Amino acid sequence: MASKFVLLSLVVLAVLSSGCTGPREDGAGPSREAVEMAVTAEWAPDGVISEGEYARKISLSGGIFEVFWKNDAETLYMAIKGETGGWVSIGFDPSVWMRDADIVIGYVDDEGEVYARDAYSTGNYGPHPPDTDLGGTDDLLEYGGSEKDGFTVIEFKRKMETGDEFDRALRSGETVNIIWGISYSDDPERRHQRAGKGKVTFM
Secondary structure: OHHHHHHHHHHHHHHHOOOOOOOOOEOOOOOOOOEEOOOOOOOOOOOOOOOOOOOEEEEEHHHOEEEEEEEOOOEEEEEEEEOOOOOEEEEEOOOEOOEOOEEEEEEEOOOOOEEEEEEEOOOEOEOOOEHHHHOOOOOOOEEEEEEEOOEEEEEEEEEOOOOOOOOOOOOOOOEEEEEEEEOOOOOOOOOOOEEEEEEEEOO
């Protein structure tokens, strides 16, 4: 009996230490209204959210996670910023918890190299493999990032409608549910430590 309990404990520990199991969330209530900003600067995927670079911003969970964006009918430009030295992620339009979310996840490694993944959540709590592993395509046209003062920033560009079945088709004027997550690890297979929900409305 004792050996069965030990085995069960080891299995639970292994599950909790990997993937995005469990619905732990922050800021699951109504998200703050988007702040409108004048676009006066060119977009650059340099990991620096410059004044005038984005048209809208939302701050979630007291600023633990922020989303900046602008778009036209064809292209989305977005920055995600999380209070962590690990990975940050955003998911568009999940069906249940994380399932079916069109996800972008990125991090900056110890050498300063930036990585970003066009991913898709196949289950309620992950996993979220790259679209290319599922037969889709990598539709991040450009990306960059930075890690500074306890925050990680990932900026990326993609088409509003990529034609990939693992990407959510986005349209001007619509409001889309989002999920977000941050981890204290750079390993995108490790579980998030903070997560939540929000909404973004495209221009």
